[in-house]
Amino acid sequence: MVTAEEAWRILGSLAKPIGTEQAPLGSLSGRVLAEEVRAESPFPPFSRALVDGYAVRAEDLPGLLVVCGSSEAGRPFSGTLLPKQAVRILTGAVVPEGATHVVRQEEVERSDERIRVGSPLESLNIQTRGEDAKPGDLLLTPGIRLGAGPIGLLASLGKSEALVFRRLRLAHLLSGDELAPAGESLPAGKIYDVNGPMMAALWDRGGWERMGQRWIRDLRVEMERAIEEWMPKADVLVLSGGLGPGEADLVSEALAALGCAVHFHGVEIRPGKPFLCASQGQTLVLGLPGNPGAHLALFWLFVKPLLDALSGMPFAVPWQTGRLSGDLSSGPLPRETFWPVTVASEEGSIWLHPLPWTGSASVPVLARTQGFARLPKGRGRFAAKELLAFLPIA
Ligand SMILES: Nc1nc2c(c(=O)[nH]1)N[C@H]1C(S)=C(S)[C@@H](COP(=O)(O)OP(=O)(O)OC[C@H]3O[C@@H](n4cnc5c(N)ncnc54)[C@H](O)[C@@H]3O)O[C@H]1N2
Numbered sequence: 228m229v230t231a232e233e234a235w236r237i238l239g240s241l242a243k244p245i246g247t248e249q250a251p252l253g254s255l256s257g258r259v260l261a262e263e264v265r266a267e268s269p270f271p272p273f274s275r276a277l278v279d280g281y282a283v284r285a286e287d288l289p290g291l292l293v294v295c296g297s298s299e300a301g302r303p304f305s306g307t308l309l310p311k312q313a314v315r316i317l318t319g320a321v322v323p324e325g326a327t328h329v330v331r332q333e334e335v336e337r338s339d340e341r342i343r344v345g346s347p348l349e350s351l352n353i354q355t356r357g358e359d360a361k362p363g364d365l366l367l368t369p370g371i372r373l374g375a376g377p378i379g380l381l382a383s384l385g386k387s388e389a390l391v392f393r394r395l396r397l398a399h400l401l402s403g404d405e406l407a408p409a410g411e412s413l414p415a416g417k418i419y420d421v422n423g424p425m426m427a428a429l430w431d432r433g434g435w436e437r438m439g440q441r442w443i444r445d446l447r448v449e450m451e452r453a454i455e456e457w458m459p460k461a462d463v464l465v466l467s468g469g470l471g472p473g474e475a476d477l478v479s480e481a482l483a484a485l486g487c488a489v490h491f492h493g494v495e496i497r498p499g500k501p502f503l504c505a506s507q508g509q510t511l512v513l514g515l516p517g518n519p520g521a522h523l524a525l526f527w528l529f530v531k532p533l534l535d536a537l538s539g540m541p542f543a544v545p546w547q548t549g550r551l552s553g554d555l556s557s558g559p560l561p562r563e564t565f566w567p568v569t570v571a572s573e574e575g576s577i578w579l580h581p582l583p584w585t586g587s588a589s590v591p592v593l594a595r596t597q598g599f600a601r602l603p604k605g606r607g608r609f610a611a612k613e614l615l616a617f618l619p620i621a
Pocket residue numbers: 401402403405406418419420421422423467468469470471472473476499500501515516517518519521587588
């Protein structure tokens with residue numbers, strides 16, 4: 228049995244990114260960047276007008292100017308602005324040589340090919356060449372998950388692809404002779420599979436590749452065969468159930484028979500005490516207890532930080548702090564406990580409302596859980612307004 232801190236440390240040491248690949252711009256959403264991105268040329272590539280109006284020279288103002296041509300987006304004015312001249316210009320167009328300012332069209336009087344411009348001009352209304360980035364400027368660093376903003380930046384640089392970490396391949400093996408699939412009538416003694424659909428939902432949101440999900444009967448030989456079959460295909464194999472000390476708790480025996488290295492089996496926490504971590508070669512095996520409450524809590528506390536780190540991001544558990552909105556009392560806690568809470572922000576404070584919780588076998592509470600409050604071992608009473616660490620789940 229290890230402590231939660233030891234489990235995080237071990238998982239962190241196992242979390243080496245799994246490899247990289249080039250991916251096209253259109254498929255980068257949710258991927259993790261594996262390279263530094265620097266500007267190769269100035270951005271914007273030319274000084275451009277920020278408003279519709281006239282390009283002018285400050286030294287001619289105030290005065291009457293002759294409009295000698297136009298510059299539109301994509302169709303620049305080819306000459307140089309001479310004394311007492313102006314060029315009609317539209318937003319995004321190249322500012323002609325010699326111009327110092329762009330004056331808004333609302334601020335000039337125009338008659339035929341002449342404009343009258345007052346003085347002084349308050350703003351340039353020009354985004355100058357290289358204002359956003361100069362050649363060599365660092366624009367993106369490795370380890371960020373790519374969303375719309377960074378993808379837009381890559382597009383502005385003309386990049387048609389980027390180096391990203393390979394998508395993690397995950398498989399989920401669920402054991403339990405009592406499991407029945409949704410949609411079928413429930414024979415006596417059976418329950419519907421909760422962990423399969425719950426984990427599938429978590430994985431789809433994380434952008435990882437779901438290799439497969441398989442049910443196995445509570446037979447050691449079946450468990451062993453399924454692990455052996457999936458180990459070469461997956462980067463991470465998540466097992467559901469079969470971890471406790473009962474006769475049908477088969478995972479440890481199957482892993483031992485396959486010669487896997489077990490890094491820990493059992494963490495001093497509630498829920499999720501039988502949590503197991505093993506590996507063989509490059510493949511990691513995570514055993515999560517069958518109780519759905521343990522499955523969900525362990526995913527957020529340990530599995531997600533590990534998967535993120537294997538995907539190229541830092542290994543981190545993003546704790547926050549909040550105050551209890553009411554008293555929380557249970558018997559003295561036998562282990563460090565992660566208690567389901569709802570989370571609300573009010574008047575600059577985060578409030579944690581402890582949900583009624585009977586343990587990891589309870590499922591309805593999971594539908595309301597927005598975070599897990601971290602409670603130390605030994606205590607049984609926590610007063611309203613006490614400040615606690617919690618892990619938000621979103
Ligand atoms: N003598 C002891 N018994 C138990 C201990 C212990 O220390 N000594 N630990 C308890 C704790 S804590 C947990 S957690 C469970 C761990 O059990 P397993 O990992 O072996 O899981 P199972 O026995 O297979 O299942 C537990 C529970 O969850 C239900 N389950 C399983 N899979 C699913 C699923 N896919 N969807 C919904 N529900 C599922 C299963 O029917 C059981 O009710 O052991 C305790 N026992």
